[in-house]
Amino acid sequence: MKNKRFGAVITGLLVAAAILGVSVAFIANASPYVTVSEARKSGATNVHLKGILEKDSIKNDFKSKSMSFKIKDANGDEMTIVYTGPPPQDITQATDIVAIGTVKGEEFHSDKLLIKCPSKYEGTKKAQS
Structure with a gap:
């Protein structure tokens, strides 16, 4: 027993x-999703920052295996993302990017990205005559 x-x-x-x-x-x-202004104010760590990629801002640094780019959130605020890690495929096709990381000064440092690209299953828009 x-x-x-x-x-x-x-x-x-x-x-x-x-x-x-x-x-x-x-x-x-x-980790919570925050806007650019919320991220700047709080200086938070381990947060999700979502925005639209500004494609002309992409810069690769092959020596340090990092890249930087700017995103614009739904409020129109911009922030530079410094990403360290393997370069994401087709980043220029991205419609939205979620960077997971920490605010350091005026930059957001990330080692993980979630990239949303247009679906290949969405129909293409046809020109209307």
């Missing part, structure tokens, strides 16, 4: 520890 109770207690503790571990990991990796 004691062995069954002991086993049940151990199982309960393991389940509680697993739930706690998953909860802590989720909270540590959760």
Whole structure:
């Protein structure tokens, strides 16, 4: 009888520890979406900054394996993104970009990008006569 109770207690503790571990990991990796002005004001870390890519602002630095570009958010505010990591494919085709990272001064430093490109399944617009 004691062995069954002991086993049940151990199982309960393991389940509680697993739930706690998953909860802590989720909270540590959760980050809010912010606007450019919110990011500048807060100087927040680990946030999602979404905007439209200004394609003529893309600059690659192959020595440091980084690139920089500007995005404009829905309010019209701009911010320079400094991205370090493997160069994203077809970034010039992007309609929206979400950079995940930290504000440092007037720049947003990111090591992860989420790129939204036009869907190949969307119909093309035909010229109307």
